[in-house]
Amino acid sequence: MVITPAARIADLLEDVPTASNPPAQLPADEPPRTGGPTLTVTVVWGDLAKVAADLHVTGHYQSVVPAAAELALDRAISGGPRPLITEHTKLGWIDAQLGEVTYFPCKAGPVRSAAVVGMGPMGTLTERRAIQMYASLLGEAIALGHVGTMATVLIGSGTGNLAVNQAARALVRGFAGVLASLGPPTSPPRLTEVLVVEVDRLRAEQLLLTLTNAAAKLPQLRIGPELREESGGQLFAPSAAVYALTALTRLAGPAGAAARDGMPGGPNPLAGEEALRTLLAGFDPNIQRKIHEQLAHLAEVERTDMSLTVRGSVEAQDDSVPVRMSVQSGVGGLRWAALTGRATVPERLVPVDMDLMRELVDRLTEPSVEDARELPDLLSRFVVPPDFQRLLTDDATVLLELDRDTASVPWEFLAEIQQAGGEKRDPLAIRTQLSRQLRTPYSRVMTEGLADGPLRALVIGDPGDPEKGFQLPGARSEALAVATQLKNLGAKVSLFVGAANSTRQPGVDPARRLDVLRVLLCGGNHIVHYCGHSDFDASGTGRRSGWVFADGLLTAQELALLERPPLIVVANACYTARLGGTTGPGTQAGPPGVADQSPWGNPQAALVPSLADEFLRIGVGHYIGAAWRIPDDQGISFAEQFYTHLFKDWPSEAAPTVGGAVRTARKRLYEQRAARQQQPDTAPNPQRWSSWAAYQHYGDAADPFVRPDPIDRPGGS
Known part of the structure; x- marks a missing residue:
């Protein structure tokens, strides 16, 4: 049994009288x-x-x-x-x-x-x-x-x-x-x-x-x-359709004739009948008769009582009002609410067995191929209320407002519930923009905007200590590829690769924490791209999350003095539990902390929300992170598509959105997975199969990306 405070029930079930919610006596019912x-x-x-x-x-x-x-x-x-x-x-x-x-x-x-x-x-x-x-x-x-x-x-x-x-x-x-x-x-x-x-x-x-x-x-x-x-009034498509239908019904039946006769300067009834016959000329006579009857019936309806829904083109989704869903953890279940361009779905509590939910989150975090195929439909059926399911379409951007607990759920796997024998559609995050926003108790800081001038980017790759088993050759490859691409796109790039005690990259500075912090605090970077390990720091009074360097953890606490935080942070950062007090590979670090106490019980699933929380707090506009390990070439492919979309020469009135760039990059990984599936001699790789769903975007999906001017082309320093 789910227990909810009586005040909440009274607010939400206003039309269902109970002992704790007597029938409302509104002022209009009184003299x-x-x-x-x-x-x-x-x-x-x-x-x-x-x-x-x-x-x-x-x-x-x-x-x-x-x-x-x-x-x-x-x-x-x-x-x-x-x-x-x-x-x-x-x-x-x-x-x-x-x-x-x-x-x-x-x-x-x-x-x-x-x-x-x-x-x-x-x-x-x-x-x-x-x-x-x-x-x-x-x-x-x-x-x-x-x-x-x-x-x-x-x-x-x-x-x-x-x-x-x-x-x-x-x-x-x-x-x-x-x-x-x-x-x-x-x-x-x-x-x-x-x-x-x-x-x-x-x-x-x-x-x-x-x-x-x-x-x-x-x-x-x-x-x-x-x-x-007054000025500015409009006639939108649904209302125009109602007016047009109202005019059409005046041509049908006795009620229509009477309406015409009463209109000064109205058309001749015979001319109206002729116009209606012309409109219906292409239909079967039986269908003509039924249409005439229905129009005559509609003629009795006042236009102010009519409502029509006119669906727009899917291609216009970037400009449409987003569908915002709030999913908050509650006692015994999840609290859902939704806000769309046309209506709000009132808040309700969906009972959820937490043991089952924990297992579902664990199996969808870096899932096997079989789980990635079969469990998304269960996720949608198990936790999404039926009347919210109809909102999961590709007509508009979807924004998920989450708390720290519900952010651990891999919502990118959400899919339409499939009926038996029905055609399976692509996941929601592939068909439309799907982004996350965190509901947190703090207020973010108001920061100074980045000034005009060349776009600047900071790229960091493989900064972990190789003596502790933190080397990631793939992270080096991704950092070098991203730096080259951003330079070719006109950005000035600061590049740091490898720890000081690792194999050096010719002509590239090592990724020391102090040097990276210097560029972060003083460089005015619009974009920061990190490839490496991330972890939770259990030392001190709090548990912080951040990026692993050979000489320690770089967290948002070190960046608190940033006057101009980056607009976009992209972090292909896999979780490690070997930070602090490490004696060898596989050693668990520190006492249980916030992430381990999550109802989902999965530190890997809690890592990206924790990192996003830290960086959004200091004023970062968008945090994009991978929730589990990504194959090296897939990480490079995601970054390539993401930045190509952002830097594309769009029309001035249609600046690219960060959410649109994330969707484009996800879609490329999803299509690559599908292409490999068609090769009969190739066994699906679990990481490659679901890498598209690993990338989580925290921020406003509709936020336009406007490049500062001037941009030096080509190259950077």
Whole structure:
């Protein structure tokens, strides 16, 4: 039995009354309260950032990077290259507790003052909680004293889990409750009008209708009778389809004829019938009759009650709203929530047997060929809720928000659940961009951006002590190949290969920890590429993870003073348990630490999340690491494809994304695996078979990679 706090159940199961969750008594169910000030709510068809008001507000989910209206507002208030709300979100500076308002400075323009109101964690915004949020927002706006008009959107209905009518009811009830509680004032509040802005025309009509109906018996609120038009309004494909279908239904049946007759200047009924016959001319007569009947039936439906989904091209996925899934460890299972461009799937707890989960993670970490073939489907069936499965498509980028425990799971193996006899599709991480983000308790640092100038890269290969068995010839080959490629692509490269007591690479400096630290702290590197061993340091008071050098472990602690951390860190770093107190190969180092205490019990699986956590903390934008050993040529192939994609001459409006580069590199390894499978005399190599899934990307998949200028071509130093 899974035990969940009663408050959580009350929040998430609002419509399922229990002893701990009695039926909600919402303000609209009570007699209308009289007295108090009044407020006008006007629905505006336009762009929120272009509508003049004293205060502009959108909603904000915890840890969710702005999209849609919030992103438009973010761009409107941001004068520099870093969007303010986006940067504050990435740095963990917006708490976004339910109803908490966070303000931002603005540059000159229609938006003079901007704020976001907290919606809590994604998946938890019910209608009851939305009422509290709206009440908090209006109460704060009134208390400011200088706000006469406030512009907002229907918070919770765009990329939220509320229908338009639910969000509209929440706004009306939240606002009315605040106004009624004020009582007859000696002087009315300065705030007299709230503009609810909707960029899509049909949704604006729907919003006006639902707000009017919801506020019909509430004297504190006056809903403007007409839709106001401002600049920036659009007609998106689904709404255009509804309007077109509505016009088509007017051509069918008696209801359509009546509608036509009542339209000033409308078409002649006979002409309409002729137009319909022309449209249907290519169909069988029986089909024509059925289409005519269905159109006549649709003619009775108001267009504001209609909703259509129009799917876009898969090729446009880089510009689409990503699917964000949150997977957090909980008591007795995993807590899931999802946020998409159209809806939110509310949070729920999925019971999981931890012993089975531990075995599944172990077997999918550097898996055998058989496990790599058979277990991904089990992973999807065992831990992914059924209604989340339909989100695992190739229509949009997928961002997984994980904690330190769930980050140990090899989610890159996620696949669509296959029905018996169905065609097996490629894994999700091959079909689309799949990236990870860590939910951590700390706030990241705001760092100075790298200045314009030649792109700089630091490449480190095989820095371990050969006398302790840490030499990796393949790491040397990868470092040399990556350095050559980056130089050819125009980067200035600092290269360090091999420990000081190892066989020297002619013309290349040895990889001493102090020398590497000097270049890291002083070199202003955009890219750092590491090939070698990684481990956990159990000495001292804490357990740190880092890169193994002959003279010690280089961790993010040594990099804490970085004023300009690298944008991208790529680490093909395999785990070793021989650091510190080593007496020979295979010796286990130190006492159990954080990684060993993970519920999954696999230090190898915990290594990349631990390293990513350390480096993201100091301000690194993207950490890409291999979760298990990769064949030498596969590591080189991944790096080659990754950097080729990043440095490709894309159109100026379509800069490459880091997530897109990771997907391209994964896909190359996956195709190489498939090609070898077709050779009957070649036995599959386990490491080669699953190397595509070993690479984990921590960061914003949609983050564009814009090369600094100028770039010296060719070569570097």
